[in-house]
Amino acid sequence: MGLDFERILPSIPYILQGIPVTLAYTSVSLFFGFIWGALLALCKVSHLTFLKWVAVFYTSIFRGTPLLLQLTLIYFATPQLVGYNISIWEAGILAFTLNSAAYISEHFRAGIGAVDKGQTEAALSLGIPYSLMMKDIILPQAIRNILPSLVNESIDLLKESALISVIGGADILKRATIVANEKYIFFEPLLVAGALYYVLVMVLTCMAHLIEKKLKTS
Amino acid sequence: MIRLENIHKFFGSHEVLKGISGEISQGEVLAIIGPSGSGKSTLIRTINLLDPPTSGKIYIDGTCITEGSVDVGKIRTKMGMVFQQFNLFPHMTTLENVAYAPIKVKKLPRQEALNLGKILLQKVGLEDKEKTYPPQLSGGQKQRAAIARALAMEPEAILFDEPTSSLDPEMVKEVLNVMKGLAHTGITMIVVTHEMGFAREVADRVWFLDAGQLIEDSPSHTFFREPRTRRAYEFLEKVL
Numbered sequence A: 001m002g003l004d005f006e007r008i009l010p011s012i013p014y015i016l017q018g019i020p021v022t023l024a025y026t027s028v029s030l031f032f033g034f035i036w037g038a039l040l041a042l043c044k045v046s047h048l049t050f051l052k053w054v055a056v057f058y059t060s061i062f063r064g065t066p067l068l069l070q071l072t073l074i075y076f077a078t079p080q081l082v083g084y085n086i087s088i089w090e091a092g093i094l095a096f097t098l099n100s101a102a103y104i105s106e107h108f109r110a111g112i113g114a115v116d117k118g119q120t121e122a123a124l125s126l127g128i129p130y131s132l133m134m135k136d137i138i139l140p141q142a143i144r145n146i147l148p149s150l151v152n153e154s155i156d157l158l159k160e161s162a163l164i165s166v167i168g169g170a171d172i173l174k175r176a177t178i179v180a181n182e183k184y185i186f187f188e189p190l191l192v193a194g195a196l197y198y199v200l201v202m203v204l205t206c207m208a209h210l211i212e213k214k215l216k217t218s
Numbered sequence B: 001m002i003r004l005e006n007i008h009k010f011f012g013s014h015e016v017l018k019g020i021s022g023e024i025s026q027g028e029v030l031a032i033i034g035p036s037g038s039g040k041s042t043l044i045r046t047i048n049l050l051d052p053p054t055s056g057k058i059y060i061d062g063t064c065i066t067e068g069s070v071d072v073g074k075i076r077t078k079m080g081m082v083f084q085q086f087n088l089f090p091h092m093t094t095l096e097n098v099a100y101a102p103i104k105v106k107k108l109p110r111q112e113a114l115n116l117g118k119i120l121l122q123k124v125g126l127e128d129k130e131k132t133y134p135p136q137l138s139g140g141q142k143q144r145a146a147i148a149r150a151l152a153m154e155p156e157a158i159l160f161d162e163p164t165s166s167l168d169p170e171m172v173k174e175v176l177n178v179m180k181g182l183a184h185t186g187i188t189m190i191v192v193t194h195e196m197g198f199a200r201e202v203a204d205r206v207w208f209l210d211a212g213q214l215i216e217d218s219p220s221h222t223f224f225r226e227p228r229t230r231r232a233y234e235f236l237e238k239v240l
């Protein structure tokens, strides 16, 4: 077998244009997933049994079914269900957000649990209301606790965002397969795609190490 | 100012406070002493409802705070608390620690609260640590900052739960000195402590707790000279 990168050389820029697409899916979903995950975690640690139960059930559903199923369900079932013609972008962001929030909420819950009980007692003894205490005292310390796992979450999300190619999103993987199908060569374009994912993941991994080191020293 | 009526506290089936009654008047300095596990921390924590009593009543300035309808937050702002483990907010500077509650709870204008914070930090000898984060402070400095934080809400009383017990010996004095200074300002102080010197010199009165019961309530000079109960006598024998 011979590798022939020259034949796909003209298509490389086309594949590279998938990077911002992949990064957009990842970062936007991570942003909303972070907020939604924090809210879910607040439900899980609240004293309201109903909220707690809903959040726990939500998490088990999104962790207990394949992401690909969630994505295709949202993309294909939404028009049928509510009559709204959901775009690939919207379906992707929605599915990745809802899914990553389930995982992030678990990190958050652990991070909140790891904040010293004395912090709550000090806040209560100053008469600080629960909502302010969570927002200004507990969550900032919890976020610090879970920063490394949030970076890991973003790595997972970056790789899983490739599922968007299944419903036609023009990310790195989709573009590589388009090139492959056009030229009838598969190994080279997929290898390029793999290399791109790998480099992106390595950058995030380095960031995770830096953050962990910084947290340890301060 | 604070009146306890037959306070009982259970943790599960374990009765930790077995019917405690007593009164603390405005401006008084009360030392609560007793063997480990006798319920001192639990008692002081029932007073600001961090551990609400299982039964019994607590009155603050004549208002019963153990009845359902009270605003717990408001009561707590009247009573500061200083903990053995300091419990400063590690992600805020010393000055932010002190000014946070006045700004957010009392709704004091920010600048006014910061000025108040600076004055209080000066009072506890930390004027040069305003911008320092708690992890960079020594134990004694942390506890003095925690006292300033409690004072910032201008409470009528401050509860201290073994404020010097996790400090290195050379730092105990700087904290006790700050507390001595406070004792003369007319604020009510309830201090759980193993520092018998402090209890004898500074406290007006001593409560001696044993196995969940308040078995002696005496002016501190008589308590240390001639305790009325055998248990207190034996306790003093051991610690003095």
Ligand SMILES: Nc1ncnc2c1ncn2[C@@H]1O[C@H](COP(=O)(O)OP(=O)(O)OP(=O)(O)O)[C@@H](O)[C@H]1O
Pocket (backbone or CB within 6 Å): B011, B014, B016, B034, B035, B036, B037, B038, B039, B040, B041, B042, B043
């Ligand atoms: N949250 C809790 N849950 C269960 N038991 C508790 C709890 N807090 C305290 N206790 C128990 O109550 C008893 C009294 O504890 P407390 O902390 O009030 O004693 P203390 O007099 O402050 O002792 P020390 O001098 O060691 O601080 C102990 O037997 C302790 O194990």
Ligand SMILES: [Mg+2]
Pocket (backbone or CB within 6 Å): B040, B041, B042, B162
């Ligand atoms: Mg104690």
